Amino acid sequence: MPFEAPNAGPATPPSQSPSGFEPLRIPLFRDRWIASTISSVGTWMQDTAGTWFMTSLTASPLLIALMQTAASLPVLILGLLAGATADIFDRRKLLIFWQAWMLTSVGVLAILTFLGYVSPWTLLALTFMLNIGSAMNNPAWQAIIPELVPRELIPDTVSINSAGNNLARAVGPALGGLMVAAFQRIDTGAGSVFLLNAVSYAAVIWVLVNWKRVPLFKSTLPSERIAASIRSGIRYVRYSPDLRSSLVRTFTFAFFVSAIWALLAVVASHVLHQGALGYGILNGSLGVGALVGATTLPRVRRRFSADRIIAAATLYNVVTLLILAFAHHSWLIIITLMFSGFAWTSTLSTLNTSVQLAVPAWVQARALGTYLMTFQGGMALGSVLWGALAEHISTPISLAIAAGGLVLTLPIVRRFHILQGPVPDHTPYKWKRPAPQPIPFPTMDSEPADDLNYAGPVRISVDYRIPAESYAEFTRAIHDLRGVRLRDGAIRWGIYRDATDPEHLNETFVMESWLDYLRSRERVTAADEQIRERVRALHRGPEPPRTTHQIYAKEITGHF
Numbered sequence: 001m002p003f004e005a006p007n008a009g010p011a012t013p014p015s016q017s018p019s020g021f022e023p024l025r026i027p028l029f030r031d032r033w034i035a036s037t038i039s040s041v042g043t044w045m046q047d048t049a050g051t052w053f054m055t056s057l058t059a060s061p062l063l064i065a066l067m068q069t070a071a072s073l074p075v076l077i078l079g080l081l082a083g084a085t086a087d088i089f090d091r092r093k094l095l096i097f098w099q100a101w102m103l104t105s106v107g108v109l110a111i112l113t114f115l116g117y118v119s120p121w122t123l124l125a126l127t128f129m130l131n132i133g134s135a136m137n138n139p140a141w142q143a144i145i146p147e148l149v150p151r152e153l154i155p156d157t158v159s160i161n162s163a164g165n166n167l168a169r170a171v172g173p174a175l176g177g178l179m180v181a182a183f184q185r186i187d188t189g190a191g192s193v194f195l196l197n198a199v200s201y202a203a204v205i206w207v208l209v210n211w212k213r214v215p216l217f218k219s220t221l222p223s224e225r226i227a228a229s230i231r232s233g234i235r236y237v238r239y240s241p242d243l244r245s246s247l248v249r250t251f252t253f254a255f256f257v258s259a260i261w262a263l264l265a266v267v268a269s270h271v272l273h274q275g276a277l278g279y280g281i282l283n284g285s286l287g288v289g290a291l292v293g294a295t296t297l298p299r300v301r302r303r304f305s306a307d308r309i310i311a312a313a314t315l316y317n318v319v320t321l322l323i324l325a326f327a328h329h330s331w332l333i334i335i336t337l338m339f340s341g342f343a344w345t346s347t348l349s350t351l352n353t354s355v356q357l358a359v360p361a362w363v364q365a366r367a368l369g370t371y372l373m374t375f376q377g378g379m380a381l382g383s384v385l386w387g388a389l390a391e392h393i394s395t396p397i398s399l400a401i402a403a404g405g406l407v408l409t410l411p412i413v414r415r416f417h418i419l420q421g422p423v424p425d426h427t428p429y430k431w432k433r434p435a436p437q438p439i440p441f442p443t444m445d446s447e448p449a450d451d452l453n454y455a456g457p458v459r460i461s462v463d464y465r466i467p468a469e470s471y472a473e474f475t476r477a478i479h480d481l482r483g484v485r486l487r488d489g490a491i492r493w494g495i496y497r498d499a500t501d502p503e504h505l506n507e508t509f510v511m512e513s514w515l516d517y518l519r520s521r522e523r524v525t526a527a528d529e530q531i532r533e534r535v536r537a538l539h540r541g542p543e544p545p546r547t548t549h550q551i552y553a554k555e556i557t558g559h560f
Contacts, residue, residue: 021156021160022153022156023148023149023153023156023157023160024160026148026149028148028211029148029149029157031207032144032148032207032211033160033161033164034203035203035204035206035207036141036161036164036165036204037164037165037167037168038200038203038204039200039201039203039204040164040165040167040168040172041168041171041172041175041200042172042196042197042198042199042200042201043168043172043197043200044168044171044172044173044176045172045173045175045176045179045193045196045197046106046176046193046194046197047071047172047173047176048172048173048176048177048180048193048279048280049176049177049179049180049189049190049193049194050067050123050127050190050194051064051067051265051279052176052177052180052186052190052265052279052280053113053118053123053180053186053187053190054067054120054123054124054265055265055269056186056187057118057119057120057123058120060120060391061263061266061387061390061391061395062387062388062390062391063120063124064265064266064387065262065263065266065383065384065386065387065388065390066124066383066384066387067123067124067127068258068261068262068379068380068383068387069379069380069383069384069387070124070125070127070128070131071127071131071134071376071379072131072258072376072377072379072380072383073128073131073376073380074128074131074132074134074135074376075131075134075135075138075372075373075375075376075377075380076373076376076377076380076381077135078132078135078136078373079135079139079369079370079371079372079373079374079376079377080230080233080234080366080369080370080373081136081226081230081369082135082136082137082138082139082140082365082369082372083139083143083233083365083366083367083368083369083370084224084226084229084230084233084365084366084369085136085140085226086139086140086143086365086366086369087143087229087233087362087363087364087365087366088223088224088226088229089223091140091143091144091365092208092211094136094137094140095137095140095141095144095204095208096205096208096209098133098134098136098137098140099133099137099201099204099205099208100201100205101132101133101136102130102133102134102137102201103198103201103202103205105126105129105130105132105133106126106130106194106197106198106201107194107195107198108126109123109126109127109130109194110191110192110194110195110198111191112126113187113190113191113194114187114188114191116187118187135372135376138368138369138372139365139366139368139369139372140365142352142356142365142368142372143364143365143368145157145158145161145356146356146361146364151427154353154356154357155298155301155353155357156298158349158352158353158356159295159297159298159349159353162290162293162297162345162348162349162352163291163295165290167291171284172284173279173280173281173282173284174280174281174284175280176193176280177278177279177280177281177284178280179192179193179196180193180280222515224519229366230366232363232366232489233363233366233367233369233370235486235487235489236359236363236366236367236487237367237370238486239483239486239487240358240359240483240487241483242354242358242420243355243358243359243367243370244416245354245416245417245418246351246354246355246358246371246416246418247370247371247374248413248416249310249351249413249416249418250351250371250374250375250378251374251375251377251378252378252409252413253310253314253347253351253378254374254375254376254377254378254379254382255378255379255381255382255405256317256321256382256402256403256405256406256409257317257321257344257382257402257406258378258379258380258381258382258383258386258402259321259382259383259386259398259399259402260286260317260320260321260324260340261379261383262382262383262386262387263324263386263387263390263395263398263399264279264282264324265279266390266395267282267324267333267395268282274330278330281334282330282333282334282337285333285334285335285337285338285341286337286338286340286341286344288338288341289337289338289339289340289341289342289343289344289345290341290342290344290345291341291345292338292341292342293341293342293343293344293345293346293349297345297346297349297350300346301350305419305420306350306354306417306418306419306420307414307417307418307420309346309347309350310346310347310350310351310418311410311414312343313343313344313346313347314343314347314406314410315406315407315410316339316340316343317340317343317344317403317406318403318406318407319336320336320337320339320340320343321399321400321402321403321406322399322400322403323336324336324399325395325396325397325398325399325400325403326396326400348375350418350419351371351375351418352371353419354418354419355367355368355371356368357419357423357424357426358424359426360426360427360428360523360525361426361428362522362523363523382402386398386399386401386402389401424525424527425525425526425527425530426525426526426527427525427526428522428523428524428525428526429524429525429526429528429529456512456513456551456552456554457491457510457511457512457513457552458510458511458512458513458514458516458517458549458550458551458552459508459509459510459549459550459552460508460509460510460511460517460547460548460549460550461506461507461508461547461548461549461550462506462507462508462545462546462547463504463505463506463545463546463547464504464505464506464507464535464538464539464541464545465503465504465505465539465540465541466503466505466538466539466540467503467540468502468503470538470540471502473538474505474535474538475495477531477534477535477538478495478505478507478535479495480531480534481507481531481532481535482495484524484528484531484532485509485520486509488519488520488523488524488528489511489512489516489517489519489520489523490509490510490511490520491510491511491512492508492509492510493507493508493509493510494507494508494509495507495508496508503540514551517549
């Protein structure tokens with residue numbers, strides 16, 4: 001499934017177009033958006049048909065709720081791997097491969113459904129396989145946005161992408177339910193929907209095949225290995241407070257609101273006694289509200305801060321969960337779900353934008369993979385819990401507990417602010433001086449002398465002269481620089497004051513290898529350089545701060 005300032009006014013990202021639709025004037029983005037919307041219609045048709053097909057195969061609320069888990073769990077497992085591969089390999093080729101994977105997976109499901117060989121566990125397994133492709137596809141799919149539009153249009157672009165997905169969400173479920181209902185046998189209708197979804201992936205593949213990609217960031221150094229890429233992605237998340245705040249808010253929201261998606265089919269079937277079309281209309285009601293939310297969000301964002309938007313959406317979803325739990329009138333639930341869709345897309349578009357703007361290009365896909373992993377992890381874990389509670393206690397109690405959880409956690413998560421203050425400039429900063437040359441290996445070392453990954457850890461030492469009156473300001477600035485060093489690859493960092501010369505301070509940080517040090521220099525952004533210049537401006541001495549590089553002294557065995 002495609003996804004997507006603490007004052008009176010919002011901390012707006014870089015200037016957005018007044019209409020909010022400026023990105024659609026860019027032909028390449030417009031083609032991608034149309035193809036993605038067509039594919040999303042097929043995805044939402046499949047989501048409705050597959051979930052309803054499961055209700056015909058079993059009456060177990062847990063197995064029905066596990067359809068949501070099968071859609072979400074692959075992202076929880078593969079989010080970091082997907083982000084790492086999208087930051088290492090050519091994103092265009094990766095996207096073509098995973099779109100073909102999804103086409104094949106849903107095509108096999110369609111054939112087996114027509115032949116009558118699908119059991120509840122077969123449906124879950126193939127849904128899981130389909131969403132492996134989705135999990136591996138989505139970080140790269142979202143990470144190409146800055147390659148298609150200027151950075152200042154990213155908030156509007158995220159909203160337009162959300163509008164396309166929610167347009168599909170509005171019409172896809174109803175079309176899926178109508179198509180299933182049009183056949184006498186549910187399996188025939190569901191199989192037709194699965195086949196149509198398989199065809200929809202061809203539109204996306206066609207756009208990707210014709211895309212002449214020009215990457216924003218291309219390293220001149222050898223690519224990272226996948227394991228190292230995952231480690232550097234985790235390290236960046238660990239030392240990026242803005243990104244961590246977005247992830248905390250994402251998980252909490254998804255975990256509790258997943259009860260709506262996990263139990264909506266149960267409410268439609270067991271409480272409202274609706275068929276496939278009725279369930280499709282309920283699901284489509286969420287999409288209608290989400291579409292309205294996506295198209296109006298640019299104006300809403302200019303009037304309210306991100307924190308207020310998310311808080312209001314959270315409180316409304318509390319109301320939605322309680323109405324689903326205790327109201328038995330279809331018209332009331334439909335109206336409620338429309339506004340819930342508005343709240344849903346307002347929250348996710350805001351969170352997605354906060355992630356896009358919080359990271360530079362070199363780690364974009366890994367950050368988005370972590371975001372999607374966090375979101376889908378919340379959806380998957382929540383769906384299991386709410387489905388189990390519905391099966392062992394009751395559906396109304398499960399929905400009511402989810403509503404209570406949203407209320408109780410809101411005061412806690414509001415401490416993690418979103419899009420607060422000016423947006424950092426993450427465009428790459430070009431170093432004006434070359435990296436120092438590494439010292440040569442001893443001749444008897446077993447490793448090749450031209451291997452940049454040699455010698456184990458590399459320690460970089462920077463000496464500063466800081467007058468006593470600048471000491472407090474310097475320590476604040478240098479600890480901001482600490483975050484830059486650690487995000488860009490340092491595994492240890494420290495600042496030390498000379499015991500006999502208080503004006504002499506020494507900054508030391510350690511990289512895993514010389515190659516990692518060279519990568520860290522490539523990764524410096526304009527915002528990082530501003531922090532570095534703040535530190536260097538406080539230095540007082542006849543020469544600039546002195547930097548030295550030490551390579552780990554390995555023990556040499558053998559005879560001399």
